[in-house]
Each structure stands twice: as structure tokens, then as C-alpha cells.
Amino acid sequence: MDKAAYKRVIIKLSGEALSGDKGMGIDEEMVSYVVDQIKRVVEEGVQVGIIVGGGNFWRGRQAKSMDRTAADHIGMLATVMNAIALQDALEAAGVPTRVQTALTITRVAEPYILRKALRHFEKGRVVIFACGTGNPYFSTDTGAALRAAEIHAEVLLLAKNIDGVYDDDPRKNPAAKKLDEISYIDVIQRGLQAMDTTAISLCMENKIPIIAFALHEKDSIVRAVNGEKIGTIIK
Secondary structure (H helix, E strand, O other): OOOOOEEEEEEEOHHHHOHHHOOOOOOOOHHHHHHHHHHHHOOOOOOEEEOOOOOOOOOHHOOOOOHHHHHHHHHHHHHHHHHHHHHHHHHHHHOOOEEEEEOOOOOEEEEEEEHHHHHHHOOOOOOEEEEEOOOOOOOOOHHHHHHHOOOOOOOOOEOOOOEEEEOOOOOOOOOOOOEOOOOOOOHHHOOOOOHHHHHHHHHHHHHOOOOEEOOOOOHHHHHHOOOOOEEEEOO
């Protein structure tokens, strides 16, 4: 049964989303929930790349006296922990998976090589991209946009802990309204906190639509891949 609206996707999972209600670390129930959905998507014939954040272990802004480069490198290593945990859970569920890292850590993962990643997709494997772009001063959002452009993904699925893009911060303004659709340039000009500006610009230049939605909503990843209207589309 092939219901998918897309053949190749990048899923950006925030570290905070993987922590579930705990706020820190990895919530096994949330990981199982994510794995179940990814397995169903792969069984539909979709090629899946995943970018993971590391905010459930480390956020650079918490290191106020630390050099930014050092703090960002710690954040990259945090993404590797999430990637390995996700790989372990996927393979336990019978989904062949490879982790590729932008920093070279060959004892635990492959280095990122585009042609190798594409070959993994052809063989039906999920590829988890860790360490963002591998460079400090760039977020994992930018890493997701970059990998999406490189692998020619048809869509970037932004799975977060909020159910879309709002016209203001809904945590501070109860009257904030969720937007069903918005253009890349409007997100940038209005300073909306969907993704960082570099990531939005990269997607705009490469015409990659972004669907932002809440990971915790029932079957949200499957619904997004199957083309159901969910969250906010940025295009």
C-alpha cells in the first residue's frame, strides 16, 4: 500500500521532542512512538533521512562563559547520542539504519558522504545525519536544510514540540494565531521562530517546502508524509 505524497523526505527531530515530558535526556516511550511512525513510512516505500538536534542534552546558550565554538562542538556530540539511540531503536524494530556524522567519529558511525547516503536510500535504509553541518555557529535546523538540498528531498518535515508556526510566541501571547500557510520571506521578515534564518533561506533558494508540526500529535509524521494538512506549511 503506497499512500505517500513524497518519495524522499528529511525529518528534523528536535532533541527536546525526544525527551518527551521529561524535558531532558531520552524518553523511551517517545522514541518508540517516533520509530513506529518511521517504520510505517519506510514500509510505504519512502526514503527517509533524519536530522536530530541535541537540546535534550545540551544547548550552547547555557554555557555563558564558554567559547561559542567549544559550546557548539559539545552540542554536536549531543546529537550523536540521540542518533545512536534512535538507530538502536529503529534496528530493534527491523528498520535498517545508518548514522552518518559531519564530525568524524568512525568508531560509532560513518562519516557523512553524500553518495554513500544516497546508496543507503536506494537499499531502503534510514539515514540519520548527526552533528548538524559539522561547523560551529550553524544550527541543526541549517543542517537539516543543507542535507535536504544535498539529497534532493522533496520536503523538510519539522517535528517539534509546538503544533505549527504562529504569528507570535504562543507561550508568551495566548492570543497568538497558528498559520496554516506562510511564505519563506514572510517568516524571515516577520522574525517568526519557525527555523533560523539561514535554514529558511536555504530552503527558499532550493524550493524545498517545510512542514512544521507537533511531534506528539497522533501519527503526525505519517500524516505529514501522506500529504494530510497538518501544522504549517512554509513554501
